Amino acid sequence: MEQKKDIFDFLKVNKTEAPASDYFENLVTNTLAAKKSKAIIIPLYKKPIVWLTAVAAVLIAVLITNAFRPSDEEQHVLVAMNDLSKSEINKYIEENIDDFDTDLISEFISFEQIEDSNSVKTDNTPITIDELTDEDILEYFNDEGIDIYELSDDEIYI
Amino acid sequence: MNKYPEDQEILSLNAQGGTHVEEAFRLIVAKFGEGLYHQIRRITKNHEHTNDILQNVLIKVFENLSAFKGDSALYTWLYRIARNETLNFLDKEKRRSGVDLDPAIFEIIAGHATLDQMEPDKISQLLEAAVNNLPEKQALVFQLKYFEELPYKEIASRLHVTEGALKASFHIAKQKIEDYLVSHLNQSTI
Numbered sequence: 001m002e003q004k005k006d007i008f009d010f011l012k013v014n015k016t017e018a019p020a021s022d023y024f025e026n027l028v029t030n031t032l033a034a035k036k037s038k039a040i041i042i043p044l045y046k047k048p049i050v051w052l053t054a055v056a057a058v059l060i061a062v063l064i065t066n067a068f069r070p071s072d073e074e075q076h077v078l079v080a081m082n083d084l085s086k087s088e089i090n091k092y093i094e095e096n097i098d099d100f101d102t103d104l105i106s107e108f109i110s111f112e113q114i115e116d117s118n119s120v121k122t123d124n125t126p127i128t129i130d131e132l133t134d135e136d137i138l139e140y141f142n143d144e145g146i147d148i149y150e151l152s153d154d155e156i157y158i
Numbered sequence: 159m160n161k162y163p164e165d166q167e168i169l170s171l172n173a174q175g176g177t178h179v180e181e182a183f184r185l186i187v188a189k190f191g192e193g194l195y196h197q198i199r200r201i202t203k204n205h206e207h208t209n210d211i212l213q214n215v216l217i218k219v220f221e222n223l224s225a226f227k228g229d230s231a232l233y234t235w236l237y238r239i240a241r242n243e244t245l246n247f248l249d250k251e252k253r254r255s256g257v258d259l260d261p262a263i264f265e266i267i268a269g270h271a272t273l274d275q276m277e278p279d280k281i282s283q284l285l286e287a288a289v290n291n292l293p294e295k296q297a298l299v300f301q302l303k304y305f306e307e308l309p310y311k312e313i314a315s316r317l318h319v320t321e322g323a324l325k326a327s328f329h330i331a332k333q334k335i336e337d338y339l340v341s342h343l344n345q346s347t348i
Binding site: 006007008009010011012013014016017018019024027028030031032034035 | 216
């Protein structure tokens with residue numbers, strides 16, 4: 001009785017070609033070389049802590065450098081200010097004093113300058129009511145055309 | 159029988175670190191490289207592609223050998239990496255145009271009603287698909303026994319299983335592949 005054959009009995013395997021005798025030795029050498037060349041570059045950036053620290057250090061360095069260096073616009077303003085005479089600056093301030101607010105002015109005036117200005121009295125220095133005599137007050141009312149007999153008690157008090 | 163050290167000796171060598179790591183790696187390639195080469199080349203049918211894939215496989219082996227816990231035989235682990243790398247390569251290669259330089263892996267022996275009408279390349283493709291459908295261990299046993307024609311004793315030594323278990327595994331694998339081939343060949347000839 002003939003033995004039952006399966007499909008594999010009708011297939012003959014062709015062996016795949018074998019590589020050269022030194023192929024595997026060269027393959028090991030090439031693989032290790034490829035691995036080493038990768039190892040030089042990759043590990044630094046594969047470690048997130050090292051990578052993030054490096055980025056943070058660079059950012060801080062850039063911020064510090066820029067924080068203490070005037071921008072281009074600020075540098076132009078400083079150069080232009082140096083070209084102006086003091087009288088030109090005073091004239092500009094007088095003409096545009098309404099554009100300055102007290103916060104802006106205070107940024108440019110030191111505490112010592114304020115102290116000095118308080119100790120020197122000029123024609124424009126404000127005076128207090130205690131420094132005025134009755135004659136000064138009456139003269140002011142006359143100049144302003146105010147009749148003191150028409151003022152109410154509250155207004156006189158002021 | 160085997161001129162190379164056992165898996166455990168290679169792994170112990172690798173665990174010692176330093177220059178021993180490279181020595182362990184060389185032993186792995188010397189012991190298993192040819193089997194991996196044929197495994198890949200039977201599918202790519204091209205030495206250049208095989209070379210590229212095998213190098214990628216070996217880089218992964220080198221990078222991950224220390225993490226290998228020895229839950230399976232070393233060759234089973236290597237086979238799995240090579241199989242995945244090859245399938246990934248084929249997936250990418252479909253988008254290009256792969257060139258088969260090798261002849262078909264089969265010759266058809268006259269006498270089978272259906273096979274006589276088929277091209278050997280078509281049979282190769284079907285067999286490859288059938289092997290890929292097998293569980294990993296059966297696919298590995300089939301490859302070593304059918305394509306490599308290794309004796310059961312040597313396969314048992316490589317895979318750390320008994321010869322009886324191997325024979326059963328090979329029988330089941332063959333049966334599944336035959337069922338797959340017959341089913342698809344019948345569809346092709348209808």
